[in-house]
Amino acid sequence: MSTKVNEMLASAASVAPVKYTSKDFSSDQDVRWCPGCGDYSILAQTQRVMPDLGIPKHKTVFVSGIGCSSRFPYYMNTYGFHSIHGRATAVASGLKMARPDLSVWIVTGDGDGMSIGGNHLIHLLRRNIDVNVLLFNNQIYGLTKGQYSPTSEVGKVTKSTPYGSIDYPFNPASLALGASASFVARTLDRDPKHMQVVLKRAAEHKGTSFVEIYQNCNVFNDGAFFQFTEKESKDENVVFLEHGKPLVFGKEKEKGIKLDGFTPTVVSTKDGKYSVNDLLVHNEKDTTLSFILADMTMKPALPRPVGIFLSLERPTYDDMMTLQIDEAKKKRGEGDLEKLLNSGDTWMIN
Amino acid sequence: MAKNTQNLDEVTIRFAGDSGDGMQLTGTQFTNTTALLGNDLSTLPDYPAEIRAPQGTLFGVSGFQIHFGSLEINTPGDQCDVLVAMNAAALKVNLGSLVDGGAIIVNTDGFSDKNLKLAGYPSNPLKDPAIQKYTLYEVDITKLTTLALQDMNLSSKIVDRSKNFFALGMMYWMYNRPLEPTIEWIKKKFSAKPDIMESNIRVLKAGWNYGETTEIFKVRYEVGPAKLTPGKYRNITGNQATAWGFIAAAKRAHLDLFLGSYPITPASDILHELSMYKSYGVKTFQAEDEIAGVTSAIGASFGGSLAITTTSGPGVALKTEALGLAVMVELPVVVINVQRGGPSTGLPTKTEQADLLQALYGRNGEAPIPIVAASTPGNCFYAAIEASRIALKYMTPVFLMTDGYLANGSEPWLIPKSSDLPDLTVKFRTEAEGFMPYLRDEKTLARPWAIPGTPGLEHRIGGLEKQHLTGNVSYDPANHEYMVRLRAEKVERIADDIPTAKVEGDAKGDLLVVGWGGTYGAIKSAVTKMRAEGHSVSHLHLTHLNPMPKNTGEILYNFKNVLVPELNMGQLVKVLRSKYLVPAVGLNKIQGLPFKSVEIEKKIVEILKGGK
Numbered sequence A: 001m002s003t004k005v006n007e008m009l010a011s012a013a014s015v016a017p018v019k020y021t022s023k024d025f026s027s028d029q030d031v032r033w034c035p036g037c038g039d040y041s042i043l044a045q046t047q048r049v050m051p052d053l054g055i056p057k058h059k060t061v062f063v064s065g066i067g068c069s070s071r072f073p074y075y076m077n078t079y080g081f082h083s084i085h086g087r088a089t090a091v092a093s094g095l096k097m098a099r100p101d102l103s104v105w106i107v108t109g110d111g112d113g114m115s116i117g118g119n120h121l122i123h124l125l126r127r128n129i130d131v132n133v134l135l136f137n138n139q140i141y142g143l144t145k146g147q148y149s150p151t152s153e154v155g156k157v158t159k160s161t162p163y164g165s166i167d168y169p170f171n172p173a174s175l176a177l178g179a180s181a182s183f184v185a186r187t188l189d190r191d192p193k194h195m196q197v198v199l200k201r202a203a204e205h206k207g208t209s210f211v212e213i214y215q216n217c218n219v220f221n222d223g224a225f226f227q228f229t230e231k232e233s234k235d236e237n238v239v240f241l242e243h244g245k246p247l248v249f250g251k252e253k254e255k256g257i258k259l260d261g262f263t264p265t266v267v268s269t270k271d272g273k274y275s276v277n278d279l280l281v282h283n284e285k286d287t288t289l290s291f292i293l294a295d296m297t298m299k300p301a302l303p304r305p306v307g308i309f310l311s312l313e314r315p316t317y318d319d320m321m322t323l324q325i326d327e328a329k330k331k332r333g334e335g336d337l338e339k340l341l342n343s344g345d346t347w348m349i350n
Numbered sequence B: 001m002a003k004n005t006q007n008l009d010e011v012t013i014r015f016a017g018d019s020g021d022g023m024q025l026t027g028t029q030f031t032n033t034t035a036l037l038g039n040d041l042s043t044l045p046d047y048p049a050e051i052r053a054p055q056g057t058l059f060g061v062s063g064f065q066i067h068f069g070s071l072e073i074n075t076p077g078d079q080c081d082v083l084v085a086m087n088a089a090a091l092k093v094n095l096g097s098l099v100d101g102g103a104i105i106v107n108t109d110g111f112s113d114k115n116l117k118l119a120g121y122p123s124n125p126l127k128d129p130a131i132q133k134y135t136l137y138e139v140d141i142t143k144l145t146t147l148a149l150q151d152m153n154l155s156s157k158i159v160d161r162s163k164n165f166f167a168l169g170m171m172y173w174m175y176n177r178p179l180e181p182t183i184e185w186i187k188k189k190f191s192a193k194p195d196i197m198e199s200n201i202r203v204l205k206a207g208w209n210y211g212e213t214t215e216i217f218k219v220r221y222e223v224g225p226a227k228l229t230p231g232k233y234r235n236i237t238g239n240q241a242t243a244w245g246f247i248a249a250a251k252r253a254h255l256d257l258f259l260g261s262y263p264i265t266p267a268s269d270i271l272h273e274l275s276m277y278k279s280y281g282v283k284t285f286q287a288e289d290e291i292a293g294v295t296s297a298i299g300a301s302f303g304g305s306l307a308i309t310t311t312s313g314p315g316v317a318l319k320t321e322a323l324g325l326a327v328m329v330e331l332p333v334v335v336i337n338v339q340r341g342g343p344s345t346g347l348p349t350k351t352e353q354a355d356l357l358q359a360l361y362g363r364n365g366e367a368p369i370p371i372v373a374a375s376t377p378g379n380c381f382y383a384a385i386e387a388s389r390i391a392l393k394y395m396t397p398v399f400l401m402t403d404g405y406l407a408n409g410s411e412p413w414l415i416p417k418s419s420d421l422p423d424l425t426v427k428f429r430t431e432a433e434g435f436m437p438y439l440r441d442e443k444t445l446a447r448p449w450a451i452p453g454t455p456g457l458e459h460r461i462g463g464l465e466k467q468h469l470t471g472n473v474s475y476d477p478a479n480h481e482y483m484v485r486l487r488a489e490k491v492e493r494i495a496d497d498i499p500t501a502k503v504e505g506d507a508k509g510d511l512l513v514v515g516w517g518g519t520y521g522a523i524k525s526a527v528t529k530m531r532a533e534g535h536s537v538s539h540l541h542l543t544h545l546n547p548m549p550k551n552t553g554e555i556l557y558n559f560k561n562v563l564v565p566e567l568n569m570g571q572l573v574k575v576l577r578s579k580y581l582v583p584a585v586g587l588n589k590i591q592g593l594p595f596k597s598v599e600i601e602k603k604i605v606e607i608l609k610g611g612k
């Protein structure tokens, strides 16, 4: 049966493809984040990447929850839904199930996605619905003016923790991997090039793509990630993950990560003891390795891993749902209401 | 031996046993066969919340009551005429619902010392002279079942599991019903287990034959077909009718149906039922929780589905915030509340009507939601279509209220022609010219449904207050008040688009009994009886509770007294009193059980005598 949605899609199909620029993705709304907020860069990179994806903007939907990050959809000239706290993942799941033809993006934060919305997030990841999750991690509650978040470090002094936080933080990448995510990545608000690459890869990935973005909240948690983003410190403190390449870092690329059993250790490739051949080589398809790499986040002595931890193909929930429906239709024929009403044991009264 | 046959207009039978005894199955089979014979009927399953409560205990007793006859049947019966009790606990729990002089058929094997102790009987009640006010039939069903199967070499567990078919066979004999429909059902159900298939059929026949040959049954009964509206019928439960109503609504709207749901008693059967209809394009999503159930539905609605979420009271509590969002973004979504006893976890398997005020007012801010309530199991079908119609036409969340009694109860249902069902065809907005997300239809005040994928209509919606017309975020005080009033007005205007309320009985008189939801049958029976006795009583049953039909006040003012029986502390009565300033009084029962007609009759008499 042709539904009203199919009719609309059929007529929309005749619309000629447009060559977009990033400007086409910017809406007429004034952007209202604090000046200097890391969100600006994420918005700019997203708008820059969109034209390259080859997806019409009327086929693109941004869904968000509540928080500073969740204002994002208002600024994208696509379809958008600013939903309620923590539930963007569930709203987007329903939308993608109903409309597998759409490109669905979820914008959330560390509070929205990991605290109030933690439950929906893990279930989305295990189901592997084909949507993209951008989790802006600023390790603070910005919109409510500065309480600690589930990713804030222990000891953090905030408005709600004057004696320091005693909450142990989540590592979003490990959490996502633990929830069986098929695509897990981390990127940085102050590294536009890297972010663009990661966003593109996330969009291309079939299944739930989970991207954690370190985002500076210059009002309530300024500099939280500066050691990973600023020129002076970044080389020493970040190791970029590249598929098939050894893990090297340092100003002179003179250091690397070597696996000692399951334990990553920092070694020098300059002192003659080890060469680049001894280093751990990244493999995006290796789930075990992805756990080891994500766990480096919690080890202060190790450089912070940034890049794509895991990118695996596995069936998506929306595809399987469509398949079950198609197969049922093939086997039983398109559902007929008259037949349904008259099915089972019936009798006549004259 | 030759037996007497007596004709009866109606009879109520209650099957009762351990929750593992298969009483629900026995009752359902008796119901289906009875329906096929053209009787009118109404059923009431009554089962414990525990899946398999300890054997022989009082709280493990499961019952199924069926009231059938050649007359119009509106309720499952206030009391039963026949009680089939598979053990002592079943007798103890259910004896109170048996009419004086009624018949008891017991499985004597269920009255061992251990059973008596578990049931809390100090001595065997079957030997107690008090039992003599009933007609007692003592049958060792367990032994007779074992005998019927003795050459089959079956485990004692299988033998024990088939004894309910013996009881069913006996009752088929006693009320002269054919065995074939049940035999066919057994064959289909157990096609993969030939042992069980054969044993169940054998035991069913053995039960029938026992009735035929034993000396203890002296009479059997004949209950002729009822004079129902001519047409094709089937038996239907409330939950099944609800599920089918939404399939029908989606078909008539040319939309796919999306259900986001989290399992909860007594609503889960709607999820089970709908999950079977994939070939109808039905998408069912068992979400991780109640909140994801409703929010996924809201997402699907944004995408252009007829989106629904099924739940019961505790689930509605969790969905509350999301319903406010649906009010704000003005997207169609139907929330089905199969009400149960509350508060909190309350009485999951028992019925109640205590969520009306929750549906009306249970949200933050001014968040009006239309409410439709079903009155009988079969009516759930039409109520589901009506709830969908309002949601789609007015771009609004809608509550559909049913309850545990309607959900699990069943009745013969006149099968409609699909082409006679209302046409719910929707029109998505597709023209980009002049599009504004909150530009409303002049008449309905509905905003346009512009779904993602439509070129040129890219727009953003959300839970922040909307600017009139543009839908942009707005904190303007005057705009907020305007929008609050506009959303309220949109819901109020639905009153122009629903049927006026119709009184059953005279339009004026001494007393109007006003009900809503599943109390329909009990009120109708009571009012019909009182009218037959010459009292000036009429019945008004409300299907639309928000907004109410425009003539509701007018009707109320035509009666000297207004009585509102409800299975709560008085919720509709509160609304009627405040809205129409009538001195309505309530009749309230909060026992997890439906009204008995006599309870309502008693109150009617009391009011008419001036007692109130």
Ligand code: SF4
Pocket (backbone or CB within 6 Å): A032, A033, A034, A036, A037, A038, A039, A068, A069, A138, A142, A143, A216, A217, A218, A219, A220
């Ligand atoms: S509070 Fe922080 S996160 Fe929010 S907009 Fe301002 S700088 Fe950005």
